[in-house]
Amino acid sequence: MRIGMFFREALRSIRANAAISVAATVTALIAVFILGAFIPSFMYVRSAVDSQKAKVDVDVYIADTASVAQVNSLRDRLNGLRTDGTVAEVTYVSKEDALRIMRERLRDPSVLDELPSNPLPAKFNVRPTDAENADVIVAAVKDDPALDPTEGIVYPESTADRLLTAAKFVQWAGFVLIGILLLAAVLLIGNTIRLSIFARRREVEVMRLVGATNWFIRWPFMIEGVICGLVGAVVAVGMLWGIKVGVVDAWAAGADSALTKTGSAAGTIAFPMLTLVLVGAGALLGAIGSGITLRRFLKV
């Protein structure tokens, strides 16, 4: 009975102040829409960065002169890094394997037949668990006697560093941007509820007069804010769905699409989950926005 009454009061108020309610709803819509566009984009960039980071390998070249014992000792040191979680995988590439790989890559492999002997050193291909660990691996084995004196250790230092910096920047920029957007949405919904309180000040006055408790007066406004947030979120989700189906999916479907090449859809959020998050965010925006305003402007 009471909850039903609160809803009726909230709907009555939304109808009575249609313009204000529409303004609140549109505000929530914009905030949720931008949030909804940002979350998958952000996650896509993250997944692209992660897939690049996964490609950062460290090649540890072995001197031709190294003894079997020295090579085994180097292998043990690298495998030792696996146990402490720095290294994901250690693969041995023999001189013959290296030559075969080279042969496969060359357009004209016959040039290799001219070589008197195999010039390519054997190596351990080390894949770190995280690109940041490349430095640890290098530090651990750089003085090893089995290392090839000319090749030594090779890893794409600058690429890894740049990727890491980019990933951190994207992460922080994302947090800041989302924070600003949510704050703006909360303040705008709060302002709308303030206008609604003003439009209904007579009713509020009467409610106080007949002895309504604070929460009894507040509930319809809370519900009003939540309804605005929810409706805005639902419309925003609809718009995002349209954009996903009409633009993003079509783009990703292209055979050589840059989208599928650099990142993967699997790395981003699934649409039903995104819907849930956004609708929840819309409701929360409405509740927080009206809650803050009520605390400030509805003192009894």
Place this chain on the structure above:
Amino acid sequence: MSDGPDSGRPAFTLVEVPQATEDPAQDDMAALFSAPVQDGTRRKGDIFRPGPGPMVEFRGVTKTYQGNSRGLDDVSLRIGTGEFVFLVGPSGSGKSTFIRLIIRELRPTEGSVIVGGRELGELRRGKVPYLRRAIGCVFQDFRLLPDRTAAENVAYALQVTGHKKAEVRRRVPEILSLVGLDGKYDRLPRELSGGEQQRVSIARALVNHPRLLIADEPTGNLDPETSLGIMDLLLRINRTGTTVLVATHDRHTVDRMQMRVIALQEGRVVRDEESSGYHDRTGEVPA
């Protein structure tokens, strides 16, 4: 409408001059107040403390507004349970401050206000709504919700205080009939005359069975004939045991009814007489 012993005649007429004679309609009014007001028992949610003490007591109350203007200046008085009191005085004399202190819309700068045995200064903020449920308020501008019918306006007061639907459905027509609005339940305020709107507002104030009814210039916007009807209604409510406090500068009404008159001027009580008129016995302005 709830029929009295002789339901052949209307409960009361609109412009009945108040008289102390026995009135059959009185039985209707008393019957409606299902819980006797004076029996010292407490109703559910009632914050008033039962006892023989006065309904309203002001002890050395001073209210100073910002900018040092005085609303009230050292006012001490008592209004007994069941009394009918006129509060008179020119604009700015402190009548509204007096009323707003009683419903704790304002708090005194000095002194204490005691209503129904409760010192309002000690009342927690969360209890203020319960204080207001025990006090019915009527204002010059009626303060009805313009988008609701007469019945909805009255029902609102019951819904707000958590009454069940069935009870709301039962009590609203009863009380509207009681104040003389039979057949006008579904009218919007703008479709009613000023007197009728004030009756809706009185019905709303009464529907929660207040111990104290406060009317701030209830006839300020009404013609003399209609005013008589409203005053008559307030007097009948008073006869059921409800304490009634009417702030007014309607001289004719005050003179005719010969009730206790408290006159304020510049925030001070300048006269407090039983069975009096708007002016004091020398015929001066209320001073």
